[in-house]
Amino acid sequence: SGVAKAADHDFRHQLTPELEAMLDGDASLSAKWEALTPLARNEWICWTLFAKQEATREKRRERLHEEILEGKKRPCCWPGCPHRRESARKFVDA
Numbered sequence: 001s002g003v004a005k006a007a008d009h010d011f012r013h014q015l016t017p018e019l020e021a022m023l024d025g026d027a028s029l030s031a032k033w034e035a036l037t038p039l040a041r042n043e044w045i046c047w048t049l050f051a052k053q054e055a056t057r058e059k060r061r062e063r064l065h066e067e068i069l070e071g072k073k074r075p076c077c078w079p080g081c082p083h084r085r086e087s088a089r090k091f092v093d094a
């Protein structure tokens with residue numbers, strides 16, 4: 001599923017097929033994506049994966065596309081990838 005367990009030594013998420021296709025299909029988006037730090041890219045991937053419903057994940061992918069092209073570095077109002085914090089396990093495993 002691409003989701004790492006909380007406090008894994010390697011909490012980074014793999015690029016999903018949907019995001020990979022989006023990046024492959026838009027050179028401008030791909031260039032801005034590559035300019036982000038690995039941590040920032042991880043935040044975007046996690047934010048899109050963390051939604052429980054596919055409809056929400058789709059909306060988040062659309063926002064990712066728009067907001068990265070606008071120059072945003074991280075998802076708005078996202079506290080960060082919980083998979084890298086042991087204290088967030090209760091939210092991840094719920």
